[in-house]
Amino acid sequence: MRSNATAAGYSATAISLHWIIALLIFAAFGLGLYMTGIPGLTPTKLKLFSWHKWLGVTVFAIAVVRVLWRATHAAPPVAAGTPAWQAKAAAAAHHLLYVLILVVPITGYLYSLAAGVPVVYLGLWKMPVLIEPSDELKEVFKVAHIWLNYLMAAVVTVHAAAAIKHQVVDRDGTLGRMLPFLR
Ligand code: HEM
Numbered sequence: 147m148r149s150n151a152t153a154a155g156y157s158a159t160a161i162s163l164h165w166i167i168a169l170l171i172f173a174a175f176g177l178g179l180y181m182t183g184i185p186g187l188t189p190t191k192l193k194l195f196s197w198h199k200w201l202g203v204t205v206f207a208i209a210v211v212r213v214l215w216r217a218t219h220a221a222p223p224v225a226a227g228t229p230a231w232q233a234k235a236a237a238a239a240h241h242l243l244y245v246l247i248l249v250v251p252i253t254g255y256l257y258s259l260a261a262g263v264p265v266v267y268l269g270l271w272k273m274p275v276l277i278e279p280s281d282e283l284k285e286v287f288k289v290a291h292i293w294l295n296y297l298m299a300a301v302v303t304v305h306a307a308a309a310i311k312h313q314v315v316d317r318d319g320t321l322g323r324m325l326p327f328l329r
């Protein structure tokens with residue numbers, strides 16, 4: 147397996163993929179909460195739903211590239227002196243995040259199809275209709291999309307808090323591995 151790392155941290159590819167996906171997810175999450183709070187069915191609401199779906203589909207496409215990249219490139223070793231349980235917890239959180247950045251958009255996509263609304267990416271490309279409209283599946287995927295989003299928000303919060311704790315309390319350079327300007 148090739149390396150995803152330099153002596154000081156992650157490679158430029160790993161860092162770019164990490165932050166592009168993080169920014170798109172923050173945007174999709176904020177937009178998701180905002181758009182669902184708009185009462186009624188206004189043209190603005192429909193436009194925001196489309197933007198939300200396009201952001202989510204973009205996250206999925208980049209997440210596929212990222213997971214393939216990661217499967218063929220090892221991460222740098224954890225900072226020296228990290229307790230074994232923390233290294234295990236970090237690895238588990240990272241695995242879960244890789245799953246969630248794929249599954250959260252998939253549930254949103256299937257919810258949209260089950261609700262009978264095919265996704266037209268960027269208004270240009272009608273994406274595959276994988277399932278027929280169904281009231282039961284619509285409810286299942288809606289609940290799954292919402293709860294997996296909250297799970298992802300919780301894991302990202304702990305993940306970011308851990309990174310900041312490493313930076314501020316332990317001062318072991320962990321955050322600098324993903325934010326090179328901190329090195
Ligand atoms: C990483 C990508 C995504 C994130 C972070 C995300 C996040 C969210 C959030 C936070 C909500 C509001 C949930 C609530 O009501 O509390 C939401 C709703 C929704 N999302 Fe996503 N989403 C993503 C991808 C997608 C995709 C790819 C689609 C469809 C192609 C989609 C379709 C929807 C729809 C239709 C709703 C409205 C749910 C409702 O009727 O209440 N999402 N999303």
Ligand code: HEM
Nearest residue numbers: 167168171216221240243244247302306309320321323324
């Ligand atoms: C949606 C948001 C985010 C997602 C999905 C995410 C996901 C991930 C994943 C999967 C890894 C593991 C990389 C690998 O070894 O293959 C990682 C590493 C990392 N992330 Fe995030 N992340 C997010 C947001 C953040 C934020 C907000 C921060 C900082 C405040 C952060 C800081 C870090 C750091 C420092 C590492 C490297 C950890 C190490 O060296 O062991 N991430 N992230």
